[in-house]
Amino acid sequence: MEDFIAYNPTTLHFGKTALSSLAATLMEYGAKVLLVYGKGSVKKSGSYDKIMGFLKEAGLDVVEYSGIKSNPVIEDVDAAAETGRKNNVDVILAVGGGSVIDSSKIISVTIPVTHSGWDFFTGKAKAVTAIPLVTVLTVAATGSEMNPFAVITNHQTNLKTSYGSSLTFPRHSFLDPSLTLTVPRDYTAYGIADLIAHAFEAWFGIGETTLTDRFVLAIAQEAMQYGPELLHDLHNYKLREKIMFAATMALNGMTMYGRKAGDWGVHDAGHVLSLLYDIPHGASLTIVYPAWMRLFKDRISERIAGLGSGLFGKTLSAEESIDRIEEFFHTLGCPTRLSEINIPGDPREKIYQAMVQCKVNGANMKFLEGDYYRLIDLFL
C-alpha cells in the first residue's frame, strides 16, 4: 500500500425520505439560496417543483441560475458566480448531475473573488474560502456529489480540465433515487458506464492495495449485475437505488485508499472526444477504455487479466478480459468505437492534435512515442 490520507466531510442523505431535511439543512447556512440547474430536465421530471415546494414552504429566498450545459463551460460558472455575488447568497443548491454539481463547486469558490473561476484551473489563483454547497443529485453517474472534484471546459483555450480542494466538497448531498426514475435509457447507460470507468481508473492507478481492489471489484460487479437489469426496467426504484449508491461509492475516495493516484488516462482521452464532438462523457469512456487496455495490454497484462477474472469470477487472460468488458459495454448499448458515432470527415489528425494540446496522459500508464496514434487507431 501507498501511504494515504482519507478525508471526506460530505454528509450523504440517501433514500426516498432524504429530501425531507433539505430545507432545514440549507437554513443552517442562511435564507438566501442560489439554485443552480441545467437545461430544463429537472423541470420536465418534476424534481424542480418538488424541491421548490420544500424551499418555499420553509420561507427560503431563492435566486436561480439555469442552463448549465452537459459538458459544462467556464462562461456559465462565471455568470452564475456573478449572480450569486450580486445577490449576496448564503448557500448554493445544485440540482442535477455531474455538470451542475461540478459547476457549482467552482461557483462556490468564485463568488467570494473578483476574477474568473478559470484562474483556479490554471493555478493563477488559489481558493481560500467558499460559499457552502448543498447538492441534490438527479442523475447517477459522476460521483461528484461526494468528492471535491470539478471538470470544466474552456472553449477559448480548447481545454477540459479538473480542479478540487478541501473547500470544494459539498457540505451535504441529498440522493433520492426516485428523482432518477425518469432519466432516459441512454443517459442511464452512460451513467453506469461512467461509474464502472471510475472504478477501473482506480484499479489501474499507482499502488498495490488488496482490500481496496476488492472494493473496486465490488462496485464494478454491482453495476455490471444490476445495470443491464435497470436498462430493461427503468422505473424500478430498487435498481435505481443500487446504481445511484454504486456511482457515489465509485468516486468518493474509498477506491483510492492505499494508492498514490488513479490513472485517469482514459478520462483524459475521453475528455478530448467530448470537447471535439460533444460526445456524452460516459460514451467517450466506453469508446476509449477497450482501446486503452489493448494499447497497454503487453505492459500490464496481469493487471488487466486480474480485473477481468475478478469481475467475471473465472480465470481470464488479458485479451479475454478486454473482449468481455467491451462486450459488456455493448450490452449497455454504449459505443466502443468512434465509428459508431456520426463524425464528419477523418477525425484522426484532429484528435491527435487535441490530445497533444491537452497533454493527454495517465498518472500510472504513461503514453510513449506513437501511443496517441495507436490509441486513436484502436478506437476509430
Added chain:
Amino acid sequence: MEDFIAYNPTTLHFGKTALSSLAATLMEYGAKVLLVYGKGSVKKSGSYDKIMGFLKEAGLDVVEYSGIKSNPVIEDVDAAAETGRKNNVDVILAVGGGSVIDSSKIISVTIPVTHSGWDFFTGKAKAVTAIPLVTVLTVAATGSEMNPFAVITNHQTNLKTSYGSSLTFPRHSFLDPSLTLTVPRDYTAYGIADLIAHAFEAWFGIGETTLTDRFVLAIAQEAMQYGPELLHDLHNYKLREKIMFAATMALNGMTMYGRKAGDWGVHDAGHVLSLLYDIPHGASLTIVYPAWMRLFKDRISERIAGLGSGLFGKTLSAEESIDRIEEFFHTLGCPTRLSEINIPGDPREKIYQAMVQCKVNGANMKFLEGDYYRLIDLFL
C-alpha cells in the same frame, strides 16, 4: 436498502510516514495536550518514546494519564477528565487500542462538564461540546479510530455499554502499521477476530443492501486470507498494514450504508463474558459467534448460508458455513467454547443472570424465551 445518512468527519493518516504530521496537527488545537494511554505496552514497544519525541520537538506541553485497562472502566475516564480539566488542556491525544480510544472519547466530552462521564451512558446528560480528540492507533482491532462509539464498563452497576454522538469522532487518527509490529500473537489474533465479528454484525443487521454486503465480504475475506499469514509472520509490515486497514474499514460506517442497524447481539453477549471473567473482547466474540449462529440457524438459514458461501467462494449450507467459520476462528488460535478458558465453577446460572441484567439482545435477531439458556449451552 434502508434510507441512511453517511457522515464521517475523521481524517485518517495511514502509513509509515503518517506520524510525521502528528505534532503539527495537534498544534492546530493548542499547545496543551492530555496524553492518554494504557498500562505500559506503548512504553515497552517504543511507541511512547517515538511519539513523545515528536511532541517535545514541537514544544508541546504534555500532561499524562496512563493506566487505562483493556476492558476500560468509568473510574479511569472520570479521573482522566479531572486531570484534563485541572490542566486546562486544548486537545487529547489517545495512544493505544480500542480501550484507550474509547475512554478518550468519553474523556473529551467529560472534561467540559462537572458530572461523571457515566451520565452520558445512562442518558442523564447529553454532550454539547468536546475537547478535540486525536488518536494514534497501536493495535488493529477495534475500528474506534474512525467512528464515534465508546464501550465502557461500570462495575458498580455491573454494566458494559456503549455511547457515541457526532461530537465523539476523533478529529484525526494516525495509523502507522509499524507501531503494531510488536503486538503479541494472541492479541493480534483477537484483533483479527474482532474485525471479522464487526463485519458479521453488519451482515446480520437490519436492511437488504447488496453493494454493502459485497463490502462486508471484502473486508472479512481480506482478514481471513491475510490474518492467518500474519500470525505466522508477526513482524511483516505489509501484512500488519492489510489487517490495520481492514480493521478500520470494518467499523467506520461503510458496512452500515443502507441498513437501519447492525445486529450487535453477539457483542452484547460477549460483553457479558468480558465483564464476568475479564475475557479479551475478541475472544469473547469467537466464543459467542458460532453458538449465536447455531441458535438462530433455522430462523436465518439463508443469511448464514449466504455469508459462508460468500466468504469461502462456494455454495455452503448454513450448517456448513457455521462449521467453517468456527474452524477458521480455531486456526487463529481463538477459543470458540467457554470451556477452553479456565472458569471456576458452573458458570451457567451466573451468565444467565448477567445476560438478564444487561438485557442482552440484538437489533435484528431478538432473543426469545429460553434463548439465553440455549445460547449459553451452545457455547459452554
